[in-house]
Amino acid sequence: MVLEKKVMTKGKKSIGRQRIEIKELDDRGKQQVTFSKRRTGLFKKASELCVLCGAEVAVFVFSQKKNMYSFGHPNVETILERYLDGKTMSDSSSSSQELVPVDEFNRQYDQLQKELEKEKMHLAEIEEMNKKMKNTNVGFWWDEPFDENMGLEEMEQYMKALQEVRRKVEARIEEFRMPRTSLMQPMNMPMGLGNDFVNVNSWESNACGGFVCWNNM
Structure with a gap:
């Protein structure tokens, strides 16, 4: 009969989870991070208590800067009013509200x-x-090569963008033309009638003995 020897390996013994000593933190940055994490965890536990047990809970937390954070189900005001008035859950009409x-x-x-x-x-x-x-x-941007893999919705947006650019350019051109058109009104002709006699889009100016001659094309 062959006896097998078990080789016992020596290693560090686990000491398990250690309890963190609860004391005030000196670092302000760590205080803010810990406050945010613990506050979120507290509200989460309160929410789970409401869902699992149908409890109605109100939690108020004040930071060192006197900022208040609250959680309540069905809402903070209802729980606070019940506490101040001394009413029980059965006396409140809010007990019929659904859980969170x-x-x-x-x-x-x-x-x-x-x-x-x-x-x-x-x-x-x-x-x-x-x-x-x-x-x-x-x-x-409109000079870039056209993407042939562009979808229908993207092409419609692209077309609307081009149309908007064209509208703005035409409006800008009209702004430049208006002062020029007003200068071309004949002196003896009422304002507003000059375009019926002179085509402002097709004219030429020539020097005629010191005068300016307007020739319709």
Whole structure:
């Protein structure tokens, strides 16, 4: 019969989880971080108590800067009024309200987080595109090569942007033309009738013995 020797390996003995000594922190930065974390944890535990046990809870927390933070279900005002009036839960009409839909809130929060990350990626793409445009010799964004893989919605937005640029350019051109048109009104002709006799878009000026002659094309 063969006896097998078990080799015992010596190692450090685990001392398990150690209790953190509860005492005031000297570092102001650590105080603020700890206050924020512990406050969030306290409100979370209060919310779980409401959901699991149907309790109605109000929690008030004041920071060192005298800022107040509160949590309440169904709301802080209802719980505070009941406490001051000495009413019980059965006496309050608010007991019939639904519990806090924590699962629904968590689902909405996760969805908003995903949308936020998506918007951040979109913003990063725009910033990268702007950097590339600055490093190229292209003077305007409409001079860039047209992306044939552009979707229908993107093409419609692109077309609306071009139309808006054209509208602004035409309006600016009209602003420059208006003073020039007013100077071309004949001296003996009432204002507003000059364009019926002179086509301002097609005229030439020639020196005629010291006078300016307007020739319709």
